Amino acid sequence: MEHAIVVAARGWLGTRFHHQGRLKKSAAHKGGVDCLGLLVGIAVELGLRDSKGNALVLYDETSYPHNPDSKHLAKRLSELLQRIPREQMDSGDILLLDIQGSPQHLAVASIEKGEYRIIHAYAPARAVVEHELDTWWQSRVVCVFRIP
Numbered sequence: 001m002e003h004a005i006v007v008a009a010r011g012w013l014g015t016r017f018h019h020q021g022r023l024k025k026s027a028a029h030k031g032g033v034d035c036l037g038l039l040v041g042i043a044v045e046l047g048l049r050d051s052k053g054n055a056l057v058l059y060d061e062t063s064y065p066h067n068p069d070s071k072h073l074a075k076r077l078s079e080l081l082q083r084i085p086r087e088q089m090d091s092g093d094i095l096l097l098d099i100q101g102s103p104q105h106l107a108v109a110s111i112e113k114g115e116y117r118i119i120h121a122y123a124p125a126r127a128v129v130e131h132e133l134d135t136w137w138q139s140r141v142v143c144v145f146r147i148p
Helices: 004-010 033-048 071-080
Strands: 082-084 094-101 102-112 115-122 127-132 139-144
Touching: 004 033, 004 071, 004 102, 004 115, 033 102, 071 094, 071 102, 071 139, 094 127, 102 139
Parallel strands: none
Antiparallel strands: 082 139, 094 102, 094 139, 102 115, 115 127
């Protein structure tokens, strides 16, 4: 059975990339979302909560630049989610990825036909996409987090 986070993330595929966006595509609108916005949207759809029972959406931030503060991002993820060893990564886990020399990008891990993949709002693709977690992307994984 597919992880609920992955099912929700796949529902965002094709939503256009928009910095600080929080809007899922629909028949009437192309939507707009960035990598954090994708996770916020999934958290809203699934009612995800932190280990204290607080809705994760309460921690949403929208005042970050195109190249966010990687230390702040890693700190917030560590406060809200459970950091796990890379070897324990599974479908539905959240990946912090190094882009342009610093950990500033987020993705959802997925598995299809036994192969790891990632779902993320990716600016160069101008949309939410899913693709193989190939060697290049694997080398970009800084931390893996699990939603409690």
